[in-house]
Amino acid sequence: NAGVTQTPKFQVLKTGQSMTLQCAQDMNHNSMYWYRQDPGMGLRLIYYSASEGTTDKGEVPNGYNVSRLNKREFSLRLESAAPSQTSVYFCASSLTVIQFFGPGTRLTVL
């Protein structure tokens, strides 16, 4: 039982490049989330998916897209990366209100 896994662990992009962050959970949770964490700030919700086939915007969705591929997988895409998107990205999943987090992806945009 791996819990929530994220790939890659680290990534460096140039401004304007695109990439997809992958997230998978093996706990059969219905809900999945993407957060970003910046120094001096709490976790901020980018997008979430309450169930397979649905996605909703969170607090800071601009510049991102998501896909709930199936119940296990929820990906986050940056179409044209900007330096302001330099951050640590966390994926989480939940069955009830308690969220279980992955180890994070540290993204740097130059």
Next chain:
Amino acid sequence: GESVGLHLPTLSVQEGDNSIINCAYSNSASDYFIWYKQESGKGPQFIIDIRSNMDKRQGQRVTVLLNKTVKHLSLQIAATQPGDSAVYFCAENPGNQFYFGTGTSLTVIP
């Protein structure tokens, strides 16, 4: 967005002493609160939760207190151990998503 703040950004305690981490929340409609622990380089990990119809909840070595009158939440850790060194976040849920505080860094001095 919500404003969830912590009174002290850093806290140092001697091993074996009790720790108290405080959190102020802004939305009186929040009906659920969670404390998370985040160790360096890892994702947040659930510690304990409390609903708004309670004012105290105890877990193993941890106690959460909720004062709705002043919109204040605290996490008490008994007999603090070196493994408790981490950043602690509170999170509130006034609706369909959680809002996280900026975190308090707890350092345990051996």
